[in-house]
Amino acid sequence: MVRFKQYVRQIISSDFTYGFGIGLVYFGYIFSWMWSLYPLEMAGIANPWLAFTLILIAFLLSVIVLALPWGFFSWLLNNGLHYKHWTTPFAIAGIFTLLEYCRSWLFGILWLGDGSILGPLWTFGNIAYWFSDIPWITRTAAVWGMYGITFLVTLFIALLFSTFRQRSLSTKLSIQWTVFLLITVLGFTPARGQYLNAIDVAVVQTNNPTRPTYTQNEIIDDFQKKLTLISSAAKQLPGGGIILLPEGAGLSTGFSSLLTPNQLREYLMKLSPQGITIINNGKVMVDNNIISRTQAITPEENNLEYHDKRTLSPWGEFRPYIAKFVLRLFGLKASIENELMPGYAQGPLAVPQGLFSIAICSEIFAPQRQAAEAILGMGSLGFFDGNTLVESQVLSAARMRAAENQKYLVWASNAGRSYFINDRGNTIKITSQPGYEILTGTIVSNNIRTWYNLLGDWPILIVSLAVSFLALKRRNDK
Amino acid sequence: MTNKIRFLLFCLALITAFSAYTFFTSFQKTSQFKNASPLQAISDKQVSTGDSDGDSLSDSDESLWNTDFNNPDSDGDGYLDGEEVASGHDPLVAGPKDSLTEINITEKVTTLIVSGIYAEDLKPKEDNQKFGQALSNVANAAIDDFYISQPQLAKPAVRSVPGTKQNQELYITIVGDSLKNEILDFTEAAQTNGADSSREYFIEKSTRLKSIQQRLLIIDVPKEWLDIHTEIIDILFRLSADYYSISEYNSDPMRALIAINEVKSVIDPQIKSLLQRTNKRISENSLVPASSFYEILRLLYQ
Numbered sequence: 001m002v003r004f005k006q007y008v009r010q011i012i013s014s015d016f017t018y019g020f021g022i023g024l025v026y027f028g029y030i031f032s033w034m035w036s037l038y039p040l041e042m043a044g045i046a047n048p049w050l051a052f053t054l055i056l057i058a059f060l061l062s063v064i065v066l067a068l069p070w071g072f073f074s075w076l077l078n079n080g081l082h083y084k085h086w087t088t089p090f091a092i093a094g095i096f097t098l099l100e101y102c103r104s105w106l107f108g109i110l111w112l113g114d115g116s117i118l119g120p121l122w123t124f125g126n127i128a129y130w131f132s133d134i135p136w137i138t139r140t141a142a143v144w145g146m147y148g149i150t151f152l153v154t155l156f157i158a159l160l161f162s163t164f165r166q167r168s169l170s171t172k173l174s175i176q177w178t179v180f181l182l183i184t185v186l187g188f189t190p191a192r193g194q195y196l197n198a199i200d201v202a203v204v205q206t207n208n209p210t211r212p213t214y215t216q217n218e219i220i221d222d223f224q225k226k227l228t229l230i231s232s233a234a235k236q237l238p239g240g241g242i243i244l245l246p247e248g249a250g251l252s253t254g255f256s257s258l259l260t261p262n263q264l265r266e267y268l269m270k271l272s273p274q275g276i277t278i279i280n281n282g283k284v285m286v287d288n289n290i291i292s293r294t295q296a297i298t299p300e301e302n303n304l305e306y307h308d309k310r311t312l313s314p315w316g317e318f319r320p321y322i323a324k325f326v327l328r329l330f331g332l333k334a335s336i337e338n339e340l341m342p343g344y345a346q347g348p349l350a351v352p353q354g355l356f357s358i359a360i361c362s363e364i365f366a367p368q369r370q371a372a373e374a375i376l377g378m379g380s381l382g383f384f385d386g387n388t389l390v391e392s393q394v395l396s397a398a399r400m401r402a403a404e405n406q407k408y409l410v411w412a413s414n415a416g417r418s419y420f421i422n423d424r425g426n427t428i429k430i431t432s433q434p435g436y437e438i439l440t441g442t443i444v445s446n447n448i449r450t451w452y453n454l455l456g457d458w459p460i461l462i463v464s465l466a467v468s469f470l471a472l473k474r475r476n477d478k
Numbered sequence: 479m480t481n482k483i484r485f486l487l488f489c490l491a492l493i494t495a496f497s498a499y500t501f502f503t504s505f506q507k508t509s510q511f512k513n514a515s516p517l518q519a520i521s522d523k524q525v526s527t528g529d530s531d532g533d534s535l536s537d538s539d540e541s542l543w544n545t546d547f548n549n550p551d552s553d554g555d556g557y558l559d560g561e562e563v564a565s566g567h568d569p570l571v572a573g574p575k576d577s578l579t580e581i582n583i584t585e586k587v588t589t590l591i592v593s594g595i596y597a598e599d600l601k602p603k604e605d606n607q608k609f610g611q612a613l614s615n616v617a618n619a620a621i622d623d624f625y626i627s628q629p630q631l632a633k634p635a636v637r638s639v640p641g642t643k644q645n646q647e648l649y650i651t652i653v654g655d656s657l658k659n660e661i662l663d664f665t666e667a668a669q670t671n672g673a674d675s676s677r678e679y680f681i682e683k684s685t686r687l688k689s690i691q692q693r694l695l696i697i698d699v700p701k702e703w704l705d706i707h708t709e710i711i712d713i714l715f716r717l718s719a720d721y722y723s724i725s726e727y728n729s730d731p732m733r734a735l736i737a738i739n740e741v742k743s744v745i746d747p748q749i750k751s752l753l754q755r756t757n758k759r760i761s762e763n764s765l766v767p768a769s770s771f772y773e774i775l776r777l778l779y780q
Contacts, residue, residue, distance in 0.1 A: 227777040
């Protein structure tokens with residue numbers, strides 16, 4: 001135990017601190033949106049000091065835990081690598097990529113709760129997202145995903161550093177840059193498949209801040225606004241198409257209260273005789289659990305297509321164990337009403353317009369690898385009061401998911417902006433501001449399966465593991 | 479005398495005292511019941527053949543039921559005494575649990591089946607088809623019992639007014655505002671907060687529907703809307719009774735199930751058809767009601 005303490009002290013007092021410090025600043029910025037949750041009245045916490053304390057705890061823990069891998073990385077740089085060997089820059093890239101992958105598990109582990117699902121789901125702050133504006137870099141995501149970009153960018157920086165250090169182009173450097181270029185070219189390997197149909201889509205953007213309760217009149221007014229927008233959206237889709245609503249739109253309750261299945265079919269046919277599919281999300285009760293479910297409402301009989309949300313947001317959709325512990329310390333009720341549980345159905349949604357992969361809000365940060373023809377996303381920034389930093393992070397993640405799969409992506413947002421992203425990860429249409437609005441556009445479906453879609457993160461992780469292992473082994477041999 | 483015997487005598491004394499108390503209490507209750515006899519009420523009061531309070535229950539019947547000659551709603555539950563008697567309810571007990579023919583359907587069905595098996599009229603192992611048929615008959619009888627024991631609505635006295643545009647718009651606005659929160663019920667309380675709050679939720683819903691029905695009974699109804707109005711009153715009455723039956727799922731689950739079925743399979747489609755017809759009539763009569771509810775109907779049924 002004493003030796004362990006000495007070892008930890010040694011790490012912290014050494015090069016660990018540099019990376020950890022940089023990580024604290026970086027993730028402090030990335031998670032600064034947490035402060036937009038204050039004063040937490042929407043979560044039913046009336047005491048402002050308690051709200052401040054809870055957010056502070058959530059913020060500090062998130063930042064500290066996610067900065068740990070960066071600290072470990074900087075420690076490894078100075079304690080685990082033999083710098084003179086030509087493979088060292090590749091090892092640096094490999095180690096950083098592996099640590100970034102591990103980091104995507106950490107957020108979920110930190111905020112473990114009844115509604116948790118563990119996995120590499122929380123990719124907040126991944127450096128690949130910063131390059132979503134550079135088309136040729138984003139394009140390579142179709143081959144090796146965001147961790148491939150992480151690897152490439154880290155390798156590029158390591159090579160630059162190596163080049164400036166030597167001040168002349170040696171044979172070793174030439175080999176390193178040649179390998180880098182070869183890897184980069186590999187990122188442009190085309191995928192197999194073909195483009196299918198042009199599909200018109202109308203997004204119904206809404207503006208409902210998250211609150212503990214809404215009055216019946218407010219809900220009814222909101223339902224009326226949505227119906228009015230759906231009616232206008234249908235007019236803008238003369239050839240039929242898809243009307244996409246944001247997370248928590250909850251149309252099903254209104255429809256089932258007022259329409260029989262036959263009347264619903266009549267309503268949809270009147271919206272557009274060419275065929276309209278409404279993609280709606282709301283809470284449903286399954287096996288005594290409340291889950292967030294996206295359903296396709298189509299004129300077809302017996303269409304029971306749905307997708308359930310599995311990556312739930314800690315604090316917002318369920319209370320993590322740490323939060324429950326802290327609340328109990330303050331003598332408060334630890335669970336929230338209507339706490340969600342992960343759902344069951346994950347397959348793509350088959351509707352008359354095609355086969356669509358669905359991403360509900362926080363799911364956009366997790367890899368999407370379904371064999372679909374396009375991606376439909378539905379989000380809500382109601383909890384964050386429309387914070388623009390969260391919005392930009394969601395947009396970057398959405399662009400990456402589109403590029404990884406080479407699919408068009410449409411995002412409908414509540415209390416934020418909605419957009420269309422093409423199959424290269426470029427934003428082609430975006431609403432000017434949050435609020436009730438319609439955004440229409442055309443997407444092109446395809447059955448292309450990119451290398452990333454087929455293989456996922458495994459190839460880049462195996463490469464990273466191999467180069468890291470070789471470099472560390474060489475260091476030990478030395 | 480040993481301590482053991484003393485203790486035994488003390489216990490016996492305690493039991494004797496408790497028995498005596500119980501006896502006198504029950505005796506007092508019987509006396510009260512006797513005092514409340516309707517026969518005594520008849521003998522005490524001056525009986526007339528008219529209907530002094532206009533509650534559709536004649537004065538002589540008021541004596542029989544021991545209700546107030548001059549109060550049309552003796553138990554103050556919103557229903558006229560005459561309505562309650564006609565629909566099989568106790569005019570002296572405020573609803574909703576005031577039915578005179580309360581049947582526990584679950585108990586009745588269980589007793590029928592168990593006694594059938596015990597008497598060997600029903601042989602589950604030997605003749606599956608016959609047993610299934612017998613169960614089916616019992617279930618059908620249970621459904622009949624449900625409808626027999628449900629309260630019946632006496633024909634409501636509706637105040638009819640001329641069908642001017644203004645009257646019609648005023649009428650449908652009042653009706654829309656009264657009904658929209660019940661028809662578009664977005665609350666999740668019944669689903670999420672456990673059995674106890676679910677029961678309260680259904681009782682509250684039943685009471686709310688009953689009170690809306692009472693409110694709608696006293697509004698002016700344009701001639702053009704008399705048919706729809708009568709249907710609304712009938713639906714509200716049945717829904718109120720059904721939700722009350724649903725709230726009793728702990729004591730009579732079979733009744734609750736039949737009530738759920740009636741709400742979902744019978745009343746729900748009826749409401750939706752009614753809404754569509756209402757929207758059509760509004761459109762035909764070029765009415766502009768001041769209620770967001772009708773805007774929703776217009777958007778859905780146009």
